[in-house]
Amino acid sequence: MLVKDVMNGNPVYVEVPSNRRTVLSVLLKNEVSSAPVIRRGKNTLAGIISINELMSKSETDQTALLMNNRPPKIRPKDPIQKAAKAIVKSGFRAVPVVDDEGKLVGIVSVEDLLSRIESESLLSDSIDNYLAERFASAWMGTPIAIGYKIMKYAASDTIMLLDDSGKASGFLMEFDFLRELEEEYSSSKSLIQASSEGEDWDWSVAPVLYMGEKSLTFPNKRLSDLEARRLPVVPSGTPVRQAVQEMLKNNSPQVAVGNEKEIDGLVFDIDLVKNLIIP
Secondary structure, three states: OEHHHOOEOOOOOEEEOOEHHHHHHHHHHHOOOEEEEEEOOOOEEEEEEEHHHHHHOOOOOEHHHHOEOOOOOEOOOOEHHHHHHHHHHHOOOEEEEEOOOOEEEEEEEHHHHHOOOOOHHHHOOEHHHHOOOOOOEEEOOOEHHHHHHHHHHOOOOEEEEEOOOOOEEEEEEHHHHHOOOEEEEEEEEEEOOEEOOOOOOOOEEOOEEEEEEEEEEOOOOEHHHOOOEOOOEEOOOOEHHHHHHHHHHOOOOEEEEEOOOOEEEEEEHHHHHHHHOOO
């Protein structure tokens, strides 16, 4: 199967020149964690931008300075295994598809690949064999800023929420945090002094130059203040095929294995996509 058979031909994208506010609007409106960046008027791929870039460069405003200017990219006639490799290697949940002139013609996401798994041996395998070795979780009373750091330290795109009894109570994704971001304006002052020399009537001028900058911050809220997403759960021993159906039906990048009272672990869609890669 080729990339052109699975790609989305109407990709969400950002143009340059533009600014951080535009990027935030696009990501939030479409509920995506990243988007290709194209040159305005040319439609050629210039880069890719994600929530990670926005947060790691929170004091930068211009998209051209925020974006990753060496984006992963694939062609329509590439095999889907190449798309899977590009996603796994880059860490982005979607990779741009370009034509021979470098123009953006589509995008392939983890979800696109997940829905096209054809390996019968994989689909009939037990979901227990794909439990993640680690995942992010936090008590619902945790401050938003700390919850986001926990998620990032675990190198995860999601975080599972635990109630007061330690029971799983839904999860949050990166753009759920993105909705809470606030712009904080800070300023500093610099004294610029000029004076004459050697006279009793010397005068001096000391104008003050104020410099300001905006940065992204999280408000003083708890994870419980955010709207948690439903965590789909399948019993131990469930075939991969059924677990994938649960992920796609719930628009979830993960599925819990166990029952409503106690879960054994999580399985992420990206780990299933890795099995598309030919050794």
